[in-house]
Amino acid sequence: MVGMAxxxxxxxxxxxxxxxxxxxxxxxxxxxxELWARAFEALAGPLxxxxxxxxxxxxxxGLHTLQTPFYxxxxxxxxxxxxxxxxxxxxxLLLATIVVPQRFVPLRYFLRFLILLQGISLGYFAxxxxxxxxxxxxxxxxxxxxxxxVVLVLLPVILAITYYLFDISWARKLLLSIxxxxxxxxMIPLQAxxxxxxxxxxxxxxxxxxxxxxxxxxHVLVFVAFYGWGMSWPSARxxx
Amino acid sequence: xxxxxxxxxxxxxxxxxxxxxxRHYTFTINRLVGQHRQPYVDIGVADWPEVVVLVPxxxxxxxxxxxxxxxxxxxxxxxxxxxxxxxxxxxDATAAIVDRYAAAHPGRIAPFxxxxxxxxxxxxxxxxxxxxxGQVHLVFDADYLPGQSLVKQLVAPFFDPEVGAVMGRVVxxxxxxxxLTRLLDLERAGGYQVDxxxxxxxxxxxxxxxxxxxxxxxxxxxxxxxxxDTLAEDTDMTYRLVLAGWEIVYQNRSECYEEVPENWPTRIxxxxxxxxxxxxxxxxxxxxxxxxxxxxxxxxxxDGLLLLGVFAVGPLLLVGWGVAIALFFMGVIPLHGFVALxxxxxxxxxxxxxxxxxxxxxxxxxxxxxxxxxxxxxxxGFLVSLVSVSRAxxxxxxxxxxxxxxxxxxxxxxxxxxxxxxKVHQ
Numbered sequence: 001m002v003g004m005a006x007x008x009x010x011x012x013x014x015x016x017x018x019x020x021x022x023x024x025x026x027x028x029x030x031x032x033x034e035l036w037a038r039a040f041e042a043l044a045g046p047l048x049x050x051x052x053x054x055x056x057x058x059x060x061x062g063l064h065t066l067q068t069p070f071y072x073x074x075x076x077x078x079x080x081x082x083x084x085x086x087x088x089x090x091x092x093l094l095l096a097t098i099v100v101p102q103r104f105v106p107l108r109y110f111l112r113f114l115i116l117l118q119g120i121s122l123g124y125f126a127x128x129x130x131x132x133x134x135x136x137x138x139x140x141x142x143x144x145x146x147x148x149x150v151v152l153v154l155l156p157v158i159l160a161i162t163y164y165l166f167d168i169s170w171a172r173k174l175l176l177s178i179x180x181x182x183x184x185x186x187m188i189p190l191q192a193x194x195x196x197x198x199x200x201x202x203x204x205x206x207x208x209x210x211x212x213x214x215x216x217x218x219h220v221l222v223f224v225a226f227y228g229w230g231m232s233w234p235s236a237r238x239x240x
Numbered sequence: 241x242x243x244x245x246x247x248x249x250x251x252x253x254x255x256x257x258x259x260x261x262x263r264h265y266t267f268t269i270n271r272l273v274g275q276h277r278q279p280y281v282d283i284g285v286a287d288w289p290e291v292v293v294l295v296p297x298x299x300x301x302x303x304x305x306x307x308x309x310x311x312x313x314x315x316x317x318x319x320x321x322x323x324x325x326x327x328x329x330x331x332d333a334t335a336a337i338v339d340r341y342a343a344a345h346p347g348r349i350a351p352f353x354x355x356x357x358x359x360x361x362x363x364x365x366x367x368x369x370x371x372x373x374g375q376v377h378l379v380f381d382a383d384y385l386p387g388q389s390l391v392k393q394l395v396a397p398f399f400d401p402e403v404g405a406v407m408g409r410v411v412x413x414x415x416x417x418x419x420l421t422r423l424l425d426l427e428r429a430g431g432y433q434v435d436x437x438x439x440x441x442x443x444x445x446x447x448x449x450x451x452x453x454x455x456x457x458x459x460x461x462x463x464x465x466x467x468x469d470t471l472a473e474d475t476d477m478t479y480r481l482v483l484a485g486w487e488i489v490y491q492n493r494s495e496c497y498e499e500v501p502e503n504w505p506t507r508i509x510x511x512x513x514x515x516x517x518x519x520x521x522x523x524x525x526x527x528x529x530x531x532x533x534x535x536x537x538x539x540x541x542x543d544g545l546l547l548l549g550v551f552a553v554g555p556l557l558l559v560g561w562g563v564a565i566a567l568f569f570m571g572v573i574p575l576h577g578f579v580a581l582x583x584x585x586x587x588x589x590x591x592x593x594x595x596x597x598x599x600x601x602x603x604x605x606x607x608x609x610x611x612x613x614x615x616x617x618x619x620x621g622f623l624v625s626l627v628s629v630s631r632a633x634x635x636x637x638x639x640x641x642x643x644x645x646x647x648x649x650x651x652x653x654x655x656x657x658x659x660x661x662x663k664v665h666q
Contacts, residue, residue: 003271003272003273003274003276003605004272004273005273006272006273102503102504102505103418103503103504105504105505105508105624106504106620106621106623106624107620109623109624109627110620110623113623117565120565120569124569128569133569134569134570134571135571147584158593161265162593162597165272166604208565208568208569211568212565212568216584217592220592220593221616221619223593224593224596224615224616224618224619225615225616227593227596227600227615228596228600228612228613228614228615228616229613231600231603231604231609231612231615232609232610232611232612232613233609234609
């Protein structure tokens with residue numbers, strides 16, 4: 001039966017690359033945060049995001065201080081008009097999911113899940129006392145970017161366990177790792193900017209569905225897409 | 241106070257999900273580098289036992305001919321192989337097709353026609369099995385297409401007197417029909433190539449799946465015969481055999497080709513049926529298993545319990561999401577600072593990724609690399625499964641059970657009306 005004999009050298013290299021990669025990413029995070037902060041500043045003007053950009057320092061077990069950039073702009077809670085309009089749109093969208101063709105059933109489920117989350121958010125802001133929402137836009141953006149930073153650190157380790165063990169040339173393995181890390185390094189500040197812009201323009205009403213559906217889940221799906229691509233590459237032995 | 245309760249509930253759910261995540265990784269790594277068990281699979285010449293092949297069929301006119309043709313071409317000694325198509329009250333041409341084959345192949349095909357009694361596959365199997373001898377009873381779904389040596393491969397493990405049931409590998413043949421069929425192909429690969437084989441390697445509980453497999457007649461009789469009151473007679477039989485000390489064998493090389501659902505509504509009905517059947521077994525056997533008869537190893541019991549609970553994970557996950565959303569709005573984060581960030585992110589990435597790792601590994605072991613590129617689309621399949629499993633479970637718990645006898649709840653067939661077998665491209 002087809003299985004895999006993993007040479008010890010492969011395990012050794014995978015371990016070194018996984019752990020070494022994670023350490024290298026940790027070392028690169030603060031310079032990367034500086035770049036992201038500049039990207040935030042560059043994007044803020046064209047997108048009309050006021051307030052400037054700041055850095056948040058998080059102590060990592062007292063050994064290292066992780067810098068995380070975030071937008072300083074504030075977002076307001078939704079007005080009564082906004083609540084009503086979003087409720088109408090959500091209701092119409094819910095009705096529209098009924099006519100989504102059967103071959104798009106997953107899309108129908110996804111939209112309904114999104115509408116459910118938006119509905120919960122609507123209910124919360126309609127019923128909860130004013131000012132009770134526990135998140136501000138700056139803290140949210142800092143949290144989202146911080147989560148992305150942790151994903152970047154974890155990636156080399158996950159790849160070591162789940163990808164480097166396979167009989168694919170090391171050049172290809174490194175290429176996939178660099179492409180994946182590079183993609184996320186570009187995507188994370190853009191994702192945070194889009195979220196910040198939508199919440200600032202809309203209101204805090206949109207923060208929960210954005211965080212719960214378009215936050216870390218997007219990182220995971222990007223990772224899976226790259227991983228699927230990399231796993232489809234032929235084995236080094238077959239190519240030789 | 242409410243926050244503390246919710247945090248405790250969430251922690252418990254996360255712990256359960258983590259156990260399943262670790263299980264996914266363990267199985268995948270084992271399948272990659274472990275010692276593979278496939279007992280007796282290469283036996284070609286032996287004193288073969290008498291075998292009865294049972295093919296339950298209800299309105300299977302589109303496919304039954306292809307199945308019978310494939311069985312007639314088996315390299316098993318014809319004088320020791322009896323083919324029994326079980327026509328259970330079909331209203332289409334199934335009965336006529338079956339009788340025509342029986343007339344054309346006297347002594348080889350012995351049709352069993354049911355006209356009354358409790359409906360459904362389980363009851364049909366119970367009635368038919370009681371009417372035929374043989375040492376081994378193989379069971380195939382009517383839409384399956386066994387390869388020429390499949391009967392030998394499935395019978396060979398029964399040379400070990402401790403083996404009570406054998407299961408082969410199910411491979412879809414209508415893969416290229418839609419995105420759904422491609423996703424199901426990947427799911428099946430993960431489930432059989434990795435999951436079942438790893439359980440076999442680790443001497444845990446490979447599941448007898450009831451669609452391409454067989455049972456030792458004496459073992460089935462020893463545990464009381466087929467249950468007619470279950471939606472999943474295969475899972476039910478698996479656990480009764482395990483509890484009685486019989487071994488279940490999975491043969492990864494014994495491939496049989498099936499039609500998978502080509503549209504989502506059919507797929508949803510299939511999942512809901514499987515869920516309710518599996519949950520019946522969960523309800524019946526979790527406690528007998530937990531009590532652990534002396535002959536069962538703790539690892540086997542743990543795996544048996546986890547396998548019983550697989551369809552309960554969906555609703556549990558939904559409850560977990562609900563609690564997490566409630567905590568999110570309350571602003572309660574169980575741990576603080578970097579540890580919380582690390583924990584949540586690691587759980588979100590590693591936890592969500594485990595199933596993808598298993599499926600990609602399976603496809604790579606199969607050597608069909610191109611199909612792995614659609615891996616991210618499996619998220620759609622997971623979403624539909626999650627909702628369907630949860631709906632079925634809730635309906636099972638809260639809706640009254642129907643009083644009428646069980647009926648066939650069939651998966652739609654897509655093959656041509658002449659019942660001819662399609663060419664299989666692998």
